[in-house]
Amino acid sequence: MQHSNPTTDPSASEQAPQHLQDASSRWQRRKDARPEEILDAALHLFSEKGFSATRMQDVARAAGISKGTLYLYFSNKEAIFYQVVQQRITPQLDQVESMVDASTGSQADLLKQLINGWWLGVACSSLSAIPKIITAEAGNFPELARYFTLNVVTRSRKLFSRVIERGMQRGEFRQYDADTVARLVIAPLVQATIWMHSLKPYDDDAGTQQYLQLHCEFILNSLLQDRSPNANSSEGTMP
Amino acid sequence: MQHSNPTTDPSASEQAPQHLQDASSRWQRRKDARPEEILDAALHLFSEKGFSATRMQDVARAAGISKGTLYLYFSNKEAIFYQVVQQRITPQLDQVESMVDASTGSQADLLKQLINGWWLGVACSSLSAIPKIITAEAGNFPELARYFTLNVVTRSRKLFSRVIERGMQRGEFRQYDADTVARLVIAPLVQATIWMHSLKPYDDDAGTQQYLQLHCEFILNSLLQDRSPNANSSEGTMP
DNA sequence: CTTATAAATGACCGGCTAGTCATTTAGGGA
DNA sequence: TCCCTAAATGACTAGCCGGTCATTTATAAG
Numbered sequence: 153m154q155h156s157n158p159t160t161d162p163s164a165s166e167q168a169p170q171h172l173q174d175a176s177s178r179w180q181r182r183k184d185a186r187p188e189e190i191l192d193a194a195l196h197l198f199s200e201k202g203f204s205a206t207r208m209q210d211v212a213r214a215a216g217i218s219k220g221t222l223y224l225y226f227s228n229k230e231a232i233f234y235q236v237v238q239q240r241i242t243p244q245l246d247q248v249e250s251m252v253d254a255s256t257g258s259q260a261d262l263l264k265q266l267i268n269g270w271w272l273g274v275a276c277s278s279l280s281a282i283p284k285i286i287t288a289e290a291g292n293f294p295e296l297a298r299y300f301t302l303n304v305v306t307r308s309r310k311l312f313s314r315v316i317e318r319g320m321q322r323g324e325f326r327q328y329d330a331d332t333v334a335r336l337v338i339a340p341l342v343q344a345t346i347w348m349h350s351l352k353p354y355d356d357d358a359g360t361q362q363y364l365q366l367h368c369e370f371i372l373n374s375l376l377q378d379r380s381p382n383a384n385s386s387e388g389t390m391p
Numbered sequence: 392m393q394h395s396n397p398t399t400d401p402s403a404s405e406q407a408p409q410h411l412q413d414a415s416s417r418w419q420r421r422k423d424a425r426p427e428e429i430l431d432a433a434l435h436l437f438s439e440k441g442f443s444a445t446r447m448q449d450v451a452r453a454a455g456i457s458k459g460t461l462y463l464y465f466s467n468k469e470a471i472f473y474q475v476v477q478q479r480i481t482p483q484l485d486q487v488e489s490m491v492d493a494s495t496g497s498q499a500d501l502l503k504q505l506i507n508g509w510w511l512g513v514a515c516s517s518l519s520a521i522p523k524i525i526t527a528e529a530g531n532f533p534e535l536a537r538y539f540t541l542n543v544v545t546r547s548r549k550l551f552s553r554v555i556e557r558g559m560q561r562g563e564f565r566q567y568d569a570d571t572v573a574r575l576v577i578a579p580l581v582q583a584t585i586w587m588h589s590l591k592p593y594d595d596d597a598g599t600q601q602y603l604q605l606h607c608e609f610i611l612n613s614l615l616q617d618r619s620p621n622a623n624s625s626e627g628t629m630p
Numbered sequence: 631c632t633t634a635t636a637a638a639t640g641a642c643c644g645g646c647t648a649g650t651c652a653t654t655t656a657g658g659g660a
Numbered sequence: 661t662c663c664c665t666a667a668a669t670g671a672c673t674a675g676c677c678g679g680t681c682a683t684t685t686a687t688a689a690g
Binding site for chain 3: 661662664665666671672674676677678680681682684685688689690
C-alpha cells in the first residue's frame, strides 16, 4: 500500500542532527547526552506519525545516531514511550498538583487557570500528540494504556474534580457530581487536541481561541451560583 | 513484539461462520451475500482492533471465506472501509437531516433529540468505533481522512449548527457563534465514544448516563434565554 | 451424467521493520 | 604515542502482512 501523506513527507531529509556538526569524525561518544536526545526525537516523531508508524530507524536518524545505538539505551520501542511519559508528563503533573494545593483564590479562577494551563502545557506543547497516540494505540499496547490511565488520566481528572468539589463545598459552585463535571470540562480539551493531530488538516477551522473561551464560559455559567449567562463579556484573559 | 491484549484474544477461535453449517461441501457459491457479510465482519473487527491492526486474514475468517475471496469483492483494504462508511453512515445522516428539516417543535427539544440520537445511533451502535478508528489512522490514510471529514464530520456539524442557528434567530437561544457551539456540543459525545474504545477498560467508570444528562443540561443552561441553572431537575427523558 | 464457467481457495511473493551482533572506532589512560 | 575498552555501527535475521494467481470445485445448463 502506498500512502501519500500531505503533512509529513517521509522522504524529506530529517533535520540535521545538530550536535557538533564538525566533520572531524564519523561519530562521538556521548553516553550521557544520548537518552535525552533520543526521547526528544521520539516524542517529536510520535507526535507526527503516531507510535506504531514511527520507525526505530527514523528515531535513530532524528537523534543523530544509528539504530543499534537505540538499543544500548532502551530495551525496546515501548520502553522509549514509557520514559517519555515518566520524564515529560509526570513532573508537570507534580507541579500543577502543588500549584492547586497552594492556591488561595476563588475556585472559578483556579478552574480557569487549570483549563488554560492544560491548554498551554499540553495542547500547545510538545506533548500535544500524546492523547491521540494513547487512544489510538491503547488496543495494541494494553500495558502502556493501563500505565498511562493510572498515572496521567486519573490523576489529572482528580485534579479538576478536587477544585470543583472544593468550589461546591464553599458554596461558590452549584451542586453537581464533581467527577462527572470534571469529565465534561476535560472532554472538549482532549477532543480538540486529538483533533489537531487527526482531522484538523481536512476541516476548515473556526478558531481555537473562541472554542476555548466559550467552553470556559459555558462551564462557569452552569457552575457559578450567581451568574446568569447574559453578559457575553470577555471572560477574563485567555492566552 | 508480543502484546497480550486483555479484551481480545487473537488465538481464540473466531465465532464460527454461521452460514449453512452443514458439512456437505467445503464451501458454497454465495456471490450476492458476500459483500454484506464482509462489511459486517470488517466493521466488527475494525471496532475491536482498529483499521491497521485488523488483518485481511481475520476479516476473511470472520466472514467465513478465504483471503483471496475478499479481493473478488473489494479491491483492497481501504475500499472496504469506504464501503462501510458509505453504506452504514451516510444513509443514517440522510435520515437525520430530513428529520431536522421536517421538525416543527422547539429547537431546544430538537437539539436534545440530536444529542440523544447521536448517542443511540453512534455510541450505542455498531458504528461506535468509527470515530476512534478515523482519528487514529488519519495520519496514515489521508485520503480516507479527507473523505470522512467531508462526508461525515462536516455534514454532522452543520446539522447541529443549523439547529442552534435557528434557535438563535427565533430568540429561543442566546447569541453565540453557532459553529463553535456546535463543536462544544459534539466534542464530549465524540470524546466519550473514543474513550469507550481506548482507555475505558482501565478507568473506573462513573456512569455514562449521568455524563450525557449533565452535558445536555449544561449546554442548555447557557443557550436558553429563560433559564437560570437552579433546578437540577430531570431534564426531560434521557434514554 | 457431462461439461463449462466462475466462485472460491491458499500457497506464495515482495516489501517492510523490530530487534541482534560481529565489527569498527573514538578517545581516555598509561 | 599506543592500547584498551566500551560506545557506536549497520548489515542481517526472523517474522509479519497486503495482495496475487494458478489451481480446485460448486453448480447450473445441456
